[in-house]
Amino acid sequence: MSNEGKQKFDGYANQYDEWFMKNEHVFTSELRLFKKVLGDIEGKKLLSVGCGSGLFESYIDCSGVEGIEPSEDMGAIAVKRGVNVIKFGMIEDVELPENTYDIIYFNGSSSYMEDLTPVYEKSLKALKEGGKLILLDVPKESAFGFMYLLGKSLGTYNHEYLEGTMPELPYPIELASSGVWHSTEEKIEVLKNLGIKDFSFYQTLIKNPMYTNEEPEEVSEGYKSGGYVAIIANK
Numbered sequence: 001m002s003n004e005g006k007q008k009f010d011g012y013a014n015q016y017d018e019w020f021m022k023n024e025h026v027f028t029s030e031l032r033l034f035k036k037v038l039g040d041i042e043g044k045k046l047l048s049v050g051c052g053s054g055l056f057e058s059y060i061d062c063s064g065v066e067g068i069e070p071s072e073d074m075g076a077i078a079v080k081r082g083v084n085v086i087k088f089g090m091i092e093d094v095e096l097p098e099n100t101y102d103i104i105y106f107n108g109s110s111s112y113m114e115d116l117t118p119v120y121e122k123s124l125k126a127l128k129e130g131g132k133l134i135l136l137d138v139p140k141e142s143a144f145g146f147m148y149l150l151g152k153s154l155g156t157y158n159h160e161y162l163e164g165t166m167p168e169l170p171y172p173i174e175l176a177s178s179g180v181w182h183s184t185e186e187k188i189e190v191l192k193n194l195g196i197k198d199f200s201f202y203q204t205l206i207k208n209p210m211y212t213n214e215e216p217e218e219v220s221e222g223y224k225s226g227g228y229v230a231i232i233a234n235k
Contacts, residue, residue, distance in 0.1 A: 050109025
């Protein structure tokens with residue numbers, strides 16, 4: 001993540017949370033996916049890489065969750081929500097103890113990192129044998145990914161090309177524009193090159209983005225249709 005990208009969330013913490021609260025059904029759908037892939041976390045040690053404001057963690061027992069967060073604005077809110085933020089900074093600059101965590105997850109944060117290989121490699125080393133690396137993201141190839149990339153290219157959602165195609169409250173353009181956005185296949189390939197062979201996939205936000213906030217969606221297996229996809233890599 002570039003320094004510019006790292007700073008993008010400073011000053012936008014409230015806007016980030018407000019977007020999810022206004023898009024409450026989108027949030028519920030994503031939260032269902034988040035809870036599904038974490039599973040039973042009682043007694044487990046978790047690390048959230050790019051924990052943000054701890055919004056998702058505030059809906060689970062986060063007593064066993066440690067966090068790393070580049071944005072001090074976001075991280076300060078996460079601390080208030082019960083996340084043990086062990087580092088205000090980037091994972092590239094953190095020395096993680098090996099064979100320590102049961103679950104390490106990136107909830108949307110991979111989309112703000114240029115080079116995934118070193119951060120995934122570091123994370124896998126920090127996992128216990130049998131642990132899980134979980135990547136939740138908006139895939140670059142999804143309808144949401146296309147929308148964010150076009151908005152990033154144009155510098156706005158208010159363009160004739162997008163007229164009549166947008167959800168009522170799209171993700172803030174400042175945050176969409178600072179994203180790198182990776183495809184699911186790209187992340188799978190990175191993990192395979194790091195020796196991962198055992199994968200599971202789950203997805204939500206199957207509907208067109210114009211309609212995803214009409215009602216919460218259920219989680220389904222797979223990754224080829226969702227606007228929010230989880231990759232579970234088993235060490």
